[in-house]
Amino acid sequence: MSISAISAVRKYAIQHYGNLISVEEPEFDSIDKTWVAELRSDYPRIIQDDRSPNEPVLKFLSLRRLGTIRIGENLEPSEATS
Numbered sequence: 001m002s003i004s005a006i007s008a009v010r011k012y013a014i015q016h017y018g019n020l021i022s023v024e025e026p027e028f029d030s031i032d033k034t035w036v037a038e039l040r041s042d043y044p045r046i047i048q049d050d051r052s053p054n055e056p057v058l059k060f061l062s063l064r065r066l067g068t069i070r071i072g073e074n075l076e077p078s079e080a081t082s
Contacts, residue, residue, distance in 0.1 A: 005035040008075040013039065016080065023069060033073050039066040039081060 005026050013023045017039070026037035043061045067081025 004075055005071065008071050008077075009035065009037040009069050012069055012071070012077050012080065013037075021066065026069075026071070029070075032070075034078060035071045037069050038064070039068065040064050041066060 005028075009023050009026050013021055020043065021039055021041050023037040023039055026035040028034075029036050041063045043063060045059050045061055047057045047059055049055070049057075068079075069077060069081070070079040072078045
């Protein structure tokens with residue numbers, strides 16, 4: 001796996017989606033000659049029980065397959081989910 005491909009995908013994700021969206025490890029598609037990474041998020045939620053308001057619980061909602069980022073061999077984005 002190319003370290004440059006990982007860096008390019010992560011940089012694109014941060015710049016275009018923000019810090020709540022992350023990416024899976026990119027995989028090389030030998031047919032299209034591109035790197036493809038899936039978008040995901042572990043969205044934080046605070047749950048509070050009214051019976052004990054001073055004890056909030058932090059849970060994460062795991063969201064997978066939100067879209068993809070595809071970058072070419074030149075490490076430039078060729079396609080990405082809006």
